[in-house]
Amino acid sequence: MTPLVPLPVAVPITVAAFLLASGHFLPRRVPDLLAMATALAMTVISAVMATRSVSGPLTYWFGGWSTIGAQVVGIRFQVDPFGAALAAFAGLLFFATFIFAWGVFEKIGALFHVLMLFFLAAIDGFVLTHDLFNLFVWFEVMSVAAFSLTAYRLEASALEGAMNFTVTNSLASFCVLGGIGLIYLRVGALDFSALSQAVAADGGDPLFLGSFALLATGFLIKGAMVPFQAWLSDTHAVAPSPVSVIFSGIMVPVGLFGVVRLYFSVFAGSGVITTVLNTLGLWIGVASALLGGFMCLTQRHLKRLLAFSTISHVGVMLAAFAILSAPAQAGFLLYLLGHGLTKGALFMLSGLLLATLGGIDEIGLRGLGRQVWPAGIAFAVGGLLLGGAPVGLMDEGTRLIDAAASQAHRDWAALACLLASALTGGAVLRATGRIFLGWGKVAGEEERGPSEQEQEDANRPLWLLLLPAVVLLCLALAEGGTIQRYARLAVVALMSPGQAAHAPVPVPKPPHPILPWISTLLALLIAAFDLFRDRIPHSILVTNDRITTPLRHLLEPMHSGRVGDYVAWIVAGLAMLAIALSVAS
Amino acid sequence: MSVLLALLYVIVAGTGAGVVFSREPRRQVLAIAANGLALTLLFTALQAPDVAFSELVVGTAATPLLFVVVLASMRTDQKKESKHDVGGGGRPADSKGVSRCRPARLI
Amino acid sequence: MNWIPWLLAGWLFFVGIYGVISSRNYVHLVGCLAVVQSSTYVLLLSVGYRQGAGPPIFFHIPPGRAVDPVVQALVLTDIVVGATISALLLALALQVHKVKGTLDPDQLRPLRR
């Protein structure tokens, strides 16, 4: 038992408790520095565990309890390369966010840091644990810390966004707890290994299926997948931008990772569940990718736009997972990392706009971005990366996913994901062109922006705002070869829990190298289409409207901002899963 | 399963529904307390004294108290609200604000 | 008879959700959410129940057959935490009321676009 394992959870909690106790008495910058140091230390520790666990999982029994007879009575963390990599990534993202948030939350003293450190501890616990109820505990800590961070601005929209977030995600917790109850009823254990043995023995047991339906609903709510996605855009749009960075960069993908972890550690033995994931899961992923991409394009509030693009990209991740083959999971990890870095940077940049220009409305800011042109370059790079440009981690992931998709004869899914990337990339590029270059005048619309005052404190120099975003983008652009190899190693241990990752899974036949270029080109075209409407023949515009208007009328009511609607959709999603599972069995 | 246990389950079903269907918040507070009490009894019958105790202090005391306090402060708040709003157009009618941020035709 | 516990848990879960969906008042909604939550407690404790066994407390009796202490431990902490989450929601509702003067979710609309 290496004593490193409990640290990613225990240290942030301890530091947070210290900050909560002493926050009022410490000099102003101490909480900032302490939080940064903690996040960095956790990154390093997780990275060390990530390399060490390649030769076999690092198991840690809390409280020294393991088993009585054959019955597991304690809680263990079982560190596998996949989970440890996610923990390291979470630490890194928190570190960058603490730099970005330097001095922003002075009004509430150290409370921001306290909640963020709880958040970090929860994410680390969530990805490392090997116990179902413990997974739920960290899931809920994550939620509660996030609830508290959302409503910081106390504006009407922030409060309502936080309300929707809290209600939907509390329901997610209840669903997970219900699922735990059902599986405990059959197995009488909470340790993943015991559960997976039981599931493997009788994969068609309705209790397991019911349990999976509830658990998956819970995690898919957090992962913001169709039809559970509506809370995300409200929440991300109104949360303070440092918090949005964490939400989009790590919290939502980690919610989805909950399904991944549960499937491979517990439910992989059930043929019914495998079938359902392989079909319905794939559809949900593709639907989320396309819906997110389309809605993204219709937004003018920049953070809301980015929020929808998160739905889209997490949808791509779900589609990748639902292919269920090993290379697809490697692609999942790479895509998650690349997306988190890129999206984190983009949220930071929109925070920069909020701080320096005092607005977030794409049309209202038209041309104003010239004052902060370096941010424009970074924005464009982020847009290109989201759009599928053939460079960096996200592209590395996309290629693996595409290859795995065509191997599994799911080329249509890969193509749909390509379209989704092009849509989101196009939307971000359009915003870049409009804000930083002043293109795409929309006469008479400037005044119709969101009326609420949203400015964030501009008490930081521009370079300090820009630096973390640029660093994240550089990381996202990094040559992905080593990480790709690591990801292919990590999936071995992910897919057969408890095993060492001996050799990386082979790379399947790569897709045609022109695909990423098509995606990028498409993104640029979409952006150009919106920016240069006045030069496009009228007949094309009319045709475009004829296609998009019904779609908008169909999709917009789903995101009405009323919590009742969202919950109704959640029940509909649960029904969908339940029906699919009972049909498949 | 004993008759007592079955009866308690049925009572909880009733009180739970009572919470949902008492639409008037002040009446709902009573329903919440009643539901907490019913759950306490059920948990006791399920041989879970610890949980029953927890439910007793939280469900019948702390939570209803918070609800009462919130409702009380909203009532005092309403007074301030109406005072500020004299001639101000009224805040609840903020639906105007919604129409203000009408979408641009971006697609 | 055997269905009663499970039926009740399901009933509380969905009746609470119905309340959330149809609620016209945030304070009422928080109460409904608590009902949904109580359904999970009922489910877990019913799962841990054992016919004719006593509570898992061996102060007066020797250790032996009793109901499941694990689910009780899980539920016990969650009840207290659930109350604080209700408090958080109530605080949100209170602020919404202050800012907007109404509590009807249907009259409020978060930032669109």
Place this chain on the structure above:
Amino acid sequence: MRRYRRLALFAIAMLGILPCMIGLFAHMPRFGEHPLPYGDAINLNGVRQRHVTNMVTAVNFDYRGVDTLGEEIMLIAATVGAVMLLRGSRGEELSARPGRAPGRPIAWRSTGQVLIARLMAPLILLFGLNIIIHPQLTPGGGFQGGVIVASAALLIWLGDGYRPWRRLMRSRPIEVAEAIGAAIYALCGFAPMVVGAAFLQNVLPLGKTGALISGGLILLINAGVGIAVACGFALLFIEFLQETRAEEEPDPEEREA
């Protein structure tokens, strides 16, 4: 979405869920008659291994101690969030003037009320403390006792009014104490690691079964939880009750009236 459409969506979804639920119930084991291996393992060995007689406590603070650490963190995060929200708009200042709904008479406290509250407050406080310190033997513990202790303090408000209560309940020290409660738990986790044991391993002497001082680390952790819960709820009560107060300076127009 229109209201009726939303309800229709819910109804349709329920039509899908209900048959699945019934199918599920048909396969449920008989109520109260299925094996519970985890619970049995604890019930049969808990007393011998931990020297405590309440198995729920053993699970909470020992076998599954990390879960409870997470739950405590959750509680603190939620209270911090609620406090932040409520304070955000008005700051921390203390005001003694009760807010009043229009047209409501002011009810004065009767002597009897004051007397009962003053008598009951220490009794309930003692009861709460008693609950906090006995989880190793009988039902109770930091979670339940903490709430009771926080409620006991409320009786001062009922009996003597808001200002004496607030004079006693300063939010700053309570916040610090809440954090210390969490820190105790985390440090109890780290301390065993110093001597080479696992995080949260109960390395203290376990004491005699049935005695007040038994269970080793369980007692310390439980005390930490008790402090955190009591202070967390006290903070919630303070901030929520503060909401019922009017602003310190009455508006000029109201003073005229």
